Amino acid sequence: MKRLLPHPALSAMLLVVWLLMVNNITVGGVVLGGIFALILPKFTQPFWPDRPRVRFGSALAGYLAIVGLDIILANFQVAWLILFRRNRDLHARWLIVPIDLATPEAITMLAGTISLTPGTVSSDVSADGRFLLVHALDVADDAAEVARIKARYEARLQRIFA
Template sequence: MIRLFPHPGLTVLLIIIWMLVLNELSFGGFLLGIVFGTLVPLFTAPFWVGRSPVRYGWPLIAYVLLVIGDIVVANFQVARLILFRRNRDMRSCWLTIPLDLRSTEAITVLAGTISLTPGTVSADISTDGRHLLVHALDTDDPEAEIARIKARYEGRLMEIFR
């Protein structure tokens, strides 16, 4: 069964995305989604050598809910900054975050999470993969912001990507 579905999470995700793209619930569309969801991971499996095992379940669900909550809160914070602060009062800065993560998938998820949250954007990763360059729109304490990102996101990703 593992050989037919080398990446079951990707299979389910592709089926869901296919149904969303179709924008209708039909048996034929679902069947075609199953075909795509099976064939794409099957043909791309040789390129996924040495990938980190992902811990599905509560840690992943908790992480997704945390990120969604942070995105909502950050939207209001950025809107408040834009509407009620003058541009010269902004304290933007570049943060260099030292990474404890070693998995490229986990680092990619961390960079994506940071970029999805309004007010911060991932700009670059060092060539050795040990530092992430992030731009923060407004922060009064860069060290505290780095510690918050590491504790809030990186620690949880270390649980998800063993």
């Protein structure tokens, strides 16, 4: 099975993305998407020699739920900031977040999560991969915001990328 599906999650994602791009579920679309989902991971397998182990269970489902909720809430918070607060009242900050994640994939997922949440943007990762530079739109306490990012996202990602 490992020879047929070297990256099962990638194969599933490719099939789903293909069906979303086609925007129509037909037998031909599913077959062609299935062919892509089988062939592309096979060709890219040499470029993934040390792929990380990912837990696809309750840890990932909980992480996705937290991120989805945070994105929705942050949209309302940013809208409130823009509509009802003056620019001079905002406390925009650059935060340096120390990273305890070990794999580049986990660090990328953390940076992407931060950027997906309105009001924050991941700007850079240090050359050694130990620090993440984040810009936040309105921060009252720098240390509390860094602790929130580490507790809310990084700790969950450490459980997912075991």
